[in-house]
Amino acid sequence: MPSLSAGLGHALAATSGIDFSGAELRAIGGGCIHRAFEVLAGGRPYFLKLNAAAALPMFEAEADGLAALAGCEAFRVPRVLGCGSAGDEAFLLLEHLNLRPLASAEDGQRFGRALAQLHRDAGEQFGWARDNFIGANPQTNAVHDGWARFFVDCRLRPQLRMARARGYGGALGRDADQLLERVPAMFLEYCSRPSLLHGDLWNGNAAMDAEGRPVIFDPAVYRGDRETDLAMSELFGGFPAAFYAAYRTAWPLAEGYEQRKTLYNLYHVLNHLNLFGRAYLGQAERMLRTLADELR
Structure with missing residues (x-):
């Protein structure tokens, strides 16, 4: 598995409070807009979306929508763990659900x-x-x-x-x-x-x-x-x-x-x-x- 870049790992840790040192990535198919990955950190999986830094407003809007849906409690909704940018990449880190x-x-x-x-x-x-x-x-x-x-x-x-x-x-x-x-x-x-x-x-x-x-x-x-x-x-x-x-x-x-x-x-x-x-x-x-x- 490829590893996270140091810059992205630091940015993820800063927004989520999770230690991503030594974390590994596994690409997940299915997305037509963003790149999607399963991230293994500390023995736990997380769901990560990546795109160019210019796509950050899309991730911010998605995080806002997920929070609104979660507030209703009608559905299980992936928790937003982090959203931001690192260098030329924007990211959205979510709870991993099976x-x-x-x-x-x-x-x-x-x-x-x-x-x-x-x-x-x-x-x-x-x-x-x-x-x-x-x-x-x-x-x-x-x-x-x-x-x-x-x-x-x-x-x-x-x-x-x-x-x-x-x-x-x-x-x-x-x-x-x-x-x-x-x-x-x-x-x-x-x-x-x-x-x-x-x-x-x-x-x-x-x-x-x-x-x-x-x-x-x-x-x-x-x-x-x-x-x-x-x-x-x-x-x-x-x-x-x-x-x-x-x-x-x-x-x-x-x-x-x-x-x-x-x-x-x-x-x-x-x-x-x-x-x-x-x-x-x-x-x-x-x-x-x-x-x-x-x-x-």
């Missing part, structure tokens, strides 16, 4: 009940005290009193602006502009509340720990409509049917969720278009057309 995917109906039930509990943590306004990131893209969280205006101004409009800057404006076209104007009409009879959200709840950010407790990580936290987390969980699949049944039993969904789900997932598809390119353009166009037709 994780496994959600595999059984019981896993799904526990996760669904935990998510409903998280969403019952409600604030007074939509947004968050700081901006953060959705993947590698910035996520604006300016506080709003109204959900529809927040979703237009802080979610859809910034992603559409990025898409047009990348040359996709002609493809997305008039349907996008019309949608921004008509989104408030979707919320005339539906009342959102500012629930605490994970913000990026796909199955890769969800797991069970060795004791069978539901775990979430890699958040993009803010306060918004609880349905956005559920919608994101459906976008790429991977959650047991029991998860959705348990959530709806704990907190039933209002009429019109299927239409709102398309709206909410448009944000994530546009984000993937901006992160990964044209492969997501057709899906974004179809979602825009569906919503435009429904709102005429």
Whole structure:
């Protein structure tokens, strides 16, 4: 195993209070933004993320989100042990958890009940005290009193602006502009509340720990409509049917969720278009057309 550099070891020790002298690194696959490692120090494992020093704001935002989720106590959340930079590297040091995917109906039930509990943590306004990131893209969280205006101004409009800057404006076209104007009409009879959200709840950010407790990580936290987390969980699949049944039993969904789900997932598809390119353009166009037709 490779060893930690002296500079990084000193920085980790200074922020965490843990002795990393002689610590060893083992690379862990799976991340597409940061490099991930298991660090063995003093006979104990820790989870370490590394990136260029310029990525420190991403780690700071992640640490902030993890702390917010941990404060609710609905889920097991990796404890933040250190965050900072050393030379040309930024780092985030986390508690190491032994994780496994959600595999059984019981896993799904526990996760669904935990998510409903998280969403019952409600604030007074939509947004968050700081901006953060959705993947590698910035996520604006300016506080709003109204959900529809927040979703237009802080979610859809910034992603559409990025898409047009990348040359996709002609493809997305008039349907996008019309949608921004008509989104408030979707919320005339539906009342959102500012629930605490994970913000990026796909199955890769969800797991069970060795004791069978539901775990979430890699958040993009803010306060918004609880349905956005559920919608994101459906976008790429991977959650047991029991998860959705348990959530709806704990907190039933209002009429019109299927239409709102398309709206909410448009944000994530546009984000993937901006992160990964044209492969997501057709899906974004179809979602825009569906919503435009429904709102005429």
